[in-house]
Amino acid sequence: MLSVSRHSLSIIRKPILCNSSQGYIGRSHLLSISTMSASTSNKIYVAVIGVGLVGSELIEQLLSIPRQTTPFELISLTSSTRTIFDAANPIAPGAAWKSLLAASAQKPDYKTLTEQLAALVAPNQKVAVVDNTSSDDVAALYPAFLEKGISVVTPNKKAYSGDVGLYERILNASKASGARFLNEATVGAGLPVISTLKELVATGDKVVKIEGVFSGTMSYIFNEFSTGKPDGPAFSSIVSIAREKGYTEPHPADDLNGFDVARKLTILSRTISSGSRTQTALPALQSFASVQTASLIPSALEGIPTGDEFISRLPEFDAHFSQLRADASAEDKVLRFVGVVDVAGGIVKAGLEKYSTTHPFATSLGGSDNIIMFHTERYGARPLIVQGAGAGAAVTAMGVLGDLFKLV
Amino acid sequence: MLSVSRHSLSIIRKPILCNSSQGYIGRSHLLSISTMSASTSNKIYVAVIGVGLVGSELIEQLLSIPRQTTPFELISLTSSTRTIFDAANPIAPGAAWKSLLAASAQKPDYKTLTEQLAALVAPNQKVAVVDNTSSDDVAALYPAFLEKGISVVTPNKKAYSGDVGLYERILNASKASGARFLNEATVGAGLPVISTLKELVATGDKVVKIEGVFSGTMSYIFNEFSTGKPDGPAFSSIVSIAREKGYTEPHPADDLNGFDVARKLTILSRTISSGSRTQTALPALQSFASVQTASLIPSALEGIPTGDEFISRLPEFDAHFSQLRADASAEDKVLRFVGVVDVAGGIVKAGLEKYSTTHPFATSLGGSDNIIMFHTERYGARPLIVQGAGAGAAVTAMGVLGDLFKLV
Numbered sequence: 001m002l003s004v005s006r007h008s009l010s011i012i013r014k015p016i017l018c019n020s021s022q023g024y025i026g027r028s029h030l031l032s033i034s035t036m037s038a039s040t041s042n043k044i045y046v047a048v049i050g051v052g053l054v055g056s057e058l059i060e061q062l063l064s065i066p067r068q069t070t071p072f073e074l075i076s077l078t079s080s081t082r083t084i085f086d087a088a089n090p091i092a093p094g095a096a097w098k099s100l101l102a103a104s105a106q107k108p109d110y111k112t113l114t115e116q117l118a119a120l121v122a123p124n125q126k127v128a129v130v131d132n133t134s135s136d137d138v139a140a141l142y143p144a145f146l147e148k149g150i151s152v153v154t155p156n157k158k159a160y161s162g163d164v165g166l167y168e169r170i171l172n173a174s175k176a177s178g179a180r181f182l183n184e185a186t187v188g189a190g191l192p193v194i195s196t197l198k199e200l201v202a203t204g205d206k207v208v209k210i211e212g213v214f215s216g217t218m219s220y221i222f223n224e225f226s227t228g229k230p231d232g233p234a235f236s237s238i239v240s241i242a243r244e245k246g247y248t249e250p251h252p253a254d255d256l257n258g259f260d261v262a263r264k265l266t267i268l269s270r271t272i273s274s275g276s277r278t279q280t281a282l283p284a285l286q287s288f289a290s291v292q293t294a295s296l297i298p299s300a301l302e303g304i305p306t307g308d309e310f311i312s313r314l315p316e317f318d319a320h321f322s323q324l325r326a327d328a329s330a331e332d333k334v335l336r337f338v339g340v341v342d343v344a345g346g347i348v349k350a351g352l353e354k355y356s357t358t359h360p361f362a363t364s365l366g367g368s369d370n371i372i373m374f375h376t377e378r379y380g381a382r383p384l385i386v387q388g389a390g391a392g393a394a395v396t397a398m399g400v401l402g403d404l405f406k407l408v
Numbered sequence: 409m410l411s412v413s414r415h416s417l418s419i420i421r422k423p424i425l426c427n428s429s430q431g432y433i434g435r436s437h438l439l440s441i442s443t444m445s446a447s448t449s450n451k452i453y454v455a456v457i458g459v460g461l462v463g464s465e466l467i468e469q470l471l472s473i474p475r476q477t478t479p480f481e482l483i484s485l486t487s488s489t490r491t492i493f494d495a496a497n498p499i500a501p502g503a504a505w506k507s508l509l510a511a512s513a514q515k516p517d518y519k520t521l522t523e524q525l526a527a528l529v530a531p532n533q534k535v536a537v538v539d540n541t542s543s544d545d546v547a548a549l550y551p552a553f554l555e556k557g558i559s560v561v562t563p564n565k566k567a568y569s570g571d572v573g574l575y576e577r578i579l580n581a582s583k584a585s586g587a588r589f590l591n592e593a594t595v596g597a598g599l600p601v602i603s604t605l606k607e608l609v610a611t612g613d614k615v616v617k618i619e620g621v622f623s624g625t626m627s628y629i630f631n632e633f634s635t636g637k638p639d640g641p642a643f644s645s646i647v648s649i650a651r652e653k654g655y656t657e658p659h660p661a662d663d664l665n666g667f668d669v670a671r672k673l674t675i676l677s678r679t680i681s682s683g684s685r686t687q688t689a690l691p692a693l694q695s696f697a698s699v700q701t702a703s704l705i706p707s708a709l710e711g712i713p714t715g716d717e718f719i720s721r722l723p724e725f726d727a728h729f730s731q732l733r734a735d736a737s738a739e740d741k742v743l744r745f746v747g748v749v750d751v752a753g754g755i756v757k758a759g760l761e762k763y764s765t766t767h768p769f770a771t772s773l774g775g776s777d778n779i780i781m782f783h784t785e786r787y788g789a790r791p792l793i794v795q796g797a798g799a800g801a802a803v804t805a806m807g808v809l810g811d812l813f814k815l816v
Contacts, residue, residue: 065685190607190792192600192794199598199810202809202810202813203809203813277474363768367790369790378802378806384599384797385794385795386792386794387792387793389787392786395787397611405610
């Protein structure tokens with residue numbers, strides 16, 4: 001009932017300019033007049049895929065913008081089981097969107113969604129999809145969205161850190177149609193990391209090296225484990241506490257393998273290569289798997305199917321990690337799991353490194369903060385540093401909404 | 409000879425779309441065909457006022473963008489004594505722009521420039537002025553530019569930190585015409601400070617407090633002077649060295665009075681107030697002079713006319729500053745000259761404060777770095793931090809060029 005027929009969508013394509021205030025209506029009204037013809041308002045139509053933690057927060061932030069000033073019209077929601085679409089009657093601030101979605105009988109259908117959104121694109125009418133999932137399937141749709149002029153905004157790392165073929169199709173589709181692909185929240189969540197890197201590169205600065213703690217989970221674990229002293233709590237106990245606090249994935253190996261960091265490095269590396277005016281020495285990464293990643297999973301624990309079993313066996317390797325900590329301490333250093341994009345050296349790598357106890361990675365870092373250092377030609381003597389919470393629904397959704405504002 | 413007549417400008421207003429590559433020509437060609445009719449290309453016309461250190465660097469960065477990909481056409485330069493304007497023949501990458509400008513017989517005439525630029529504004533034709541001066545006179549022109557649809561990009565703090573009347577005229581003119589006022593480089597130069605603050609506010613985060621070292625000069629002086637130890641070099645000797653290195657203004661009192669920091673705090677404070685959805689407790693600052701600024705100039709040295717005399721008498725007050733350092737050290741603290749925008753408390757202040765030797769202002773700061781901490785509702789437990797060089801021509805010009813890219 002909430003989806004608009006193909007017939008009424010064809011009406012929407014005509015650039016009818018009118019006061020948009022009537023487009024915002026309460027739920028009961030919405031249900032009763034969902035067949036009214038649509039009107040465009042030059043606001044950006046937004047379709048949200050994924051209504052989990054980040055998606056819900058994004059929707060709340062989007063709907064909290066006063067209706068008088070919002071540049072957005074939220075016209076579609078898609079969960080793993082349901083979808084709603086109504087360009088004529090955007091979801092109003094304060095609307096019970098969860099109930100609306102739960103009441104829908106429509107199953108997700110990305111082909112139809114793509115067609116519905118494509119039908120709205122017009123010279124003065126922007127349309128954007130927000131993908132809040134971590135799905136490879138949704139990521140695979142980006143080229144189709146972009147080709148049709150639909151911009152894509154996402155915190156989902158899969159596409160830009162995955163197979164180079166998909167990455168290149170995204171670049172080409174965006175270039176061909178002019179629709180934008182924005183993924184600030186894929187690295188550092190709401191922290192200005194991608195935008196800062198893009199600006200450095202676009203304005204002609206030369207990135208020498210990016211070095212950082214990119215995983216909130218790894219940050220927490222090593223901030224707790226390695227403070228410069230020769231001893232401290234056991235590695236397994238900290239991982240176990242982190243898991244209980246929800247800082248790790250249900251299976252901690254999904255953090256300790258370093259793949260999350262490798263994906264972020266792939267995104268940064270590709271952002272440099274695609275924006276740089278000159279050939280860089282950076283390798284053309286086939287995917288995030290091409291990053292030199294030193295996993296923290298002891299080889300004896302590779303492939304353990306459950307997080308519980310993994311946690312129960314991790315203490316067998318505490319002595320190993322304690323020795324690493326003691327060795328670092330003997331050099332007055334701490335251990336940090338870092339990612340490095342060494343543009344000059346042509347190396348992209350993730351792994352455990354030692355840093356002086358006076359280094360910002362030791363002195364300034366705490367909690368589950370991310371910290372990213374940009375060493376560039378212009379920031380030559382001392383790097384440009386961005387630091388702060390790099391995970392969490394509120395700051396991730398903020399990074400996504402910030403990208404949406406860039407489309408305005 | 410290089411300026412376009414009013415007659416040929418009227419031709420430009422017609423939206424003639426054509427290949428823009430012929431618009432880029434070398435100097436001799438430019439001189440010979442400056443009377444050819446202009447063509448628009450949907451690139452953004454850029455007029456640069458101020459060709460000093462920052463202005464020259466901005467022009468170089470702008471012209472270093474490959475002509476195939478640049479979204480800009482540099483059509484006018486204005487120094488304190490000369491001006492050139494030629495919308496039909498943008499200044500080409502590699503052009504000897506300094507010679508072009510030096511060869512011009514045209515004196516600066518802002519009224520004519522405003523009219524010339526206004527004549528170029530069209531629905532599909534953006535026009536921007538870049539003000540690289542620190543002039544109050546140029547700042548006073550912003551409302552006139554903005555009213556006519558000409559966007560303004562500037563590292564000049566004067567307008568946004570000056571009298572509230574000018575500030576409000578800028579806001580209103582921008583709102584009325586849709587032309588944008590962008591001033592990223594006024595705080596932290598190329599560091600993402602204003603853009604980060606705008607995004608926090610636009611996405612609905614609540615800023616609790618911004619606290620930072622906003623002056624590169626003050627950063628250098630106190631990083632050298634106060635390291636946590638009870639003694640060290642004399643205050644006057646560090647100021648003297650800073651002056652010799654060019655880190656201070658010719659008259660160091662122009663740094664030590666704290667006005668530069670007060671101006672930056674005014675800009676941040678107004679950026680919060682203008683973007684916030686709810687009333688804040690922040691005072692409506694009449695100008696930067698309304699900021700509670702604790703000057704470091706000893707009252708006996710107020711009004712000393714020359715920098716040389718000021719420097720020669722500063723040692724009389726070394727004992728005073730040494731005592732402050734010793735007192736801080738006794739508490740295991742360092743001295744830093746900081747700016748604070750306390751949104752919750754409704755206070756905007758600049759002055760010398762003490763920070764623990766484990767605080768990032770003590771551990772992470774060095775050289776003449778700026779560091780800015782955003783304490784917000786979403787970044788609750790730990791602040792969002794931006795750090796790096798906050799002054800210098802290359803990074804300031806980068807901040808300006810980054811703003812120009814936001815117009816694309």
